[in-house]
């Protein structure tokens with residue numbers, strides 16, 4: 001082993017300690033969302049730098065909070081997330097630190113449609129997922145059963161289907177991520193202009209189809225295909241038919257197939273899916 005006092009060893013020890021404590025970053029982010037810090041600072045577009053004591057009365061504190069909250073602990077969360085680019089810290093002569101939102105922080109601000117990335121943050125830290133993370137090592141030694149199933153007794157989507165709360169959070173998270181993403185896609189992509197009917201496989205609440213149909217009136221029929229429990233909760237969208245089923249069994253036919261997935265849940269099985277499909281396929285992975 002190298003000399004323990006060398007610069008390289010010092011940096012390595014710090015790096016491993018930072019990694020060991022890394023959980024504090026997403027947990028602080030989760031806390032910031034639960035408290036509604038982004039909307040409080042945004043304050044209808046002002047985004048003026050505010051101290052922790054000024055932010056505190058604007059937060060979503062439960063009604064039983066008698067002491068009005070703790071500004072010091074709030075500041076710890078603000079400083080942690082400032083290190084990761086969510087907030088900007090302002091030191092203006094006084095010793096009081098003030099915080100505004102960066103572009104990253106602004107993704108958590110609720111828009112006029114009630115959406116933001118906040119639900120995505122909450123969805124990724126819900127209790128069932130948090131129970132699975134400490135079991136990741138078992139995916140190596142006992143790969144037959146995935147950690148989520150070991151922790152919760154069934155697969156994630158099966159569980160979402162039974163729980164209104166989990167299903168609702170999933171749909172809200174997907175809408176929050178997909179609406180701005182689809183705006184960006186539709187700004188520069190015109191591949192739907194010769195499509196008459198389109199099926200969105202794993203379309204969740206149908207936001208992507210709604211936006212495609214609005215921009216491309218030539219798409220006369222949209223089929224939002226997802227698990228039966230998911231489409232049962234999807235809203236009515238003119239021109240869109242919700243169809244429930246399992247994509248690994250079959251998918252409804254159409255001129256073209258649209259598939260937007262976040263992460264690798266479905267991508268790992270896309271090779272199987274492509275055998276089931278006929279027609280043009282538009283796959284987007286973010």
Ligand SMILES: C[S@@+](CC[C@H](N)C(=O)[O-])C[C@H]1O[C@@H](n2cnc3c(N)ncnc32)[C@H](O)[C@@H]1O
Nearest residue numbers: 174178202203204226227230245246247260262
């Ligand atoms: C990560 S979400 C993506 C949702 C949507 N495409 C978007 O980008 O906003 C994956 C979607 O696939 C759906 N899904 C998962 N397994 C499925 C299956 N076997 N058959 C049909 N849909 C499925 C889920 O219910 C969920 O709505």
